[in-house]
Structures are given as structure tokens and as C-alpha cells.
Amino acid sequence: MENTGHLLIVDDDRDIRTLLAEHLKNFGYEVTTADGGGEMRKALEKRAADLIVLDLNMPKEDGLTLIRELRSKPNSPPIIMLTARAEPIDRIVGLEMGADDYLAKPFEPRELLARIRSVMRRSAQMPSNLEPLAAKRAHFGEWTLDFEHRRLEASEGRVVMLSGSEFRLVRALVDHSNKVLSREQLLTLVSPRGGTGDSLDRAIDLQVSRLRQKLGSETGALIRTVRNEGYVLAAPVTFE
Structure with missing residues (x-):
């Protein structure tokens, strides 16, 4: 199967990381997983990601902090944030800080796949000017x-x-x-x-x-x- 990109999944829930990695690999993606900010940084030092799926609510460093860190660097990849928080303000803050899309838990892996494809497709588009x-x-x-x-x-x-x-x-x-x-x-x-x-x-x-x-x-x-x-x-x- 043709490779469609390298994804980095950052979530403190091992079951979610495993489920998403297995599902996305079935569609040709290379997937690296991380349980938080520390592993995320190590993974990015080894290899750049084409897109990051990032949990918003993690115990050590929350997703908003990591979004701010990622967006402070040039050429940072697109970010889809996962959130279990019901308040719209949390999603708004995440989008303001630089997330490209969000998905509320619980969700179907197929929906995440559709969001990933949409974000990566738009990210690859060239401006007309x-x-x-x-x-x-x-x-x-x-x-x-x-x-x-x-x-x-x-x-x-x-x-x-x-x-x-x-x-x-x-x-x-x-x-x-x-x-x-x-x-x-x-x-x-x-x-x-x-x-x-x-x-x-x-x-x-x-x-x-x-x-x-x-x-x-x-x-x-x-x-x-x-x-x-x-x-x-x-x-x-x-x-x-």
C-alpha cells in the first residue's frame, strides 16, 4: 500500500494510541505514538511528522501547552486536537492557539481518518498567488x-x-x-x-x-x- 504520510499520535491513554495507530496503518499511514510531551519531543527529534493528533487533556502537560510550543517553531505540522471537554471555549482556545481541527471524544476512528485526510489535503494545497x-x-x-x-x-x-x-x-x-x-x-x-x-x-x-x-x-x-x-x-x- 502506498505511504500516505507520517502521523504522530500524542495521547496518555495507551488503548486509544494503540487503536488509532492500528486503524490508520491500515490506510497506508506510518504512525508514531507518544504518551505525552516528553515522548512527543523525542519522536519529533528523530523524525518530522506530517500531522500530529494531540489529546487536549493530559495530566503532565496539557495539549494547549503543547500546541503553543509546536506553533512557536517554524514549519510546524498541522494539528488535530482530541478533546473530551464539552465547553466550546476549550475548542475555541485550541483553535486560536493554532490547532487546525478538533474532534470530541468519543469518536469513530473513521471520522478521525476523514479529518486527517481533509487537513493534509488542504495543507498541501498551493496558494493561487x-x-x-x-x-x-x-x-x-x-x-x-x-x-x-x-x-x-x-x-x-x-x-x-x-x-x-x-x-x-x-x-x-x-x-x-x-x-x-x-x-x-x-x-x-x-x-x-x-x-x-x-x-x-x-x-x-x-x-x-x-x-x-x-x-x-x-x-x-x-x-x-x-x-x-x-x-x-x-x-x-x-x-x-
Whole structure:
């Protein structure tokens, strides 16, 4: 069977790790498992993963902490988080911190397989604008977006670090500058899960609000709200 990618499953429950590994191997994936953050780091030192399936609720280091750590590094892989928590805010926080999708326990392994395929397919897609693809930086207003280090640099030299989801949001706005993007479009660009659920819409609104604060533009001078339509980066962008 043709290899379809290397997956890393991080979950403190041995039975779940074993079940998922066996199921996914049947569909051509190479699978490595880890019982927590320590084993995850060792596994990634040995071999990069094409996608990480990460349990949110683990005893030593919780999944949110690990998502933040993973997203602080350049070229981090897509992440699907597993959660037994019922509160939507936990899923929102996970998505804000950089998870690409989530799945609530208990779940069918087939559903996880479908999510993995969807996330990896979208991750492999090339942007239609080849100029941003080849660029290392984008300049807009008084800011420079560093693609490699996933951070913003102000004209006076101040550096602003971004979470994974904040980086993907500003990257989407930069790549489509002066074009209005609906919440649904932003969800598709920022999170492969996409969708139009209220909790995910609120996540986009919250991310935009936080990004405006980091840009020092709470009034929306750079990222403008277009009523009943969405958001737009109202500034010319140059790439280098």
C-alpha cells in the first residue's frame, strides 16, 4: 500500500494510541505514538511528522501547552486536537492557539481518518498567488510580516510574536489585501475545518480583535470591518 504520510499520535491513554495507530496503518499511514510531551519531543527529534493528533487533556502537560510550543517553531505540522471537554471555549482556545481541527471524544476512528485526510489535503494545497508563496516577508503599513519566523516587526524594530492562528489570520489577510473576506472564507483559510458555526465565528472575531491590538490598530484602521460582509486588510502590500 502506498505511504500516505507520517502521523504522530500524542495521547496518555495507551488503548486509544494503540487503536488509532492500528486503524490508520491500515490506510497506508506510518504512525508514531507518544504518551505525552516528553515522548512527543523525542519522536519529533528523530523524525518530522506530517500531522500530529494531540489529546487536549493530559495530566503532565496539557495539549494547549503543547500546541503553543509546536506553533512557536517554524514549519510546524498541522494539528488535530482530541478533546473530551464539552465547553466550546476549550475548542475555541485550541483553535486560536493554532490547532487546525478538533474532534470530541468519543469518536469513530473513521471520522478521525476523514479529518486527517481533509487537513493534509488542504495543507498541501498551493496558494493561487505565487508571489506570496515565494516571498519571505510582506510589508504593509508600518509593519513587516516575517513568514519564516511567524512574527510581526514594527518599523521602529519592535518584534511582536504571533500564535499559530494569529499568523494564519494575518497571512490570509495579507495574501488577499484590499479584498473583503467573509468569516466563512477566513475560517476556510485559517482552519481546514472551515464551517460557519457560531463558536467558530466568534473565534474569528476574537482573533481579529487581538490582532488589531497587537498592530496598535484597535479602531480598525488596518483591518477594517465591512458590515454584514467580513474583514479587509486596507493597506497596500509588497512582498520580498
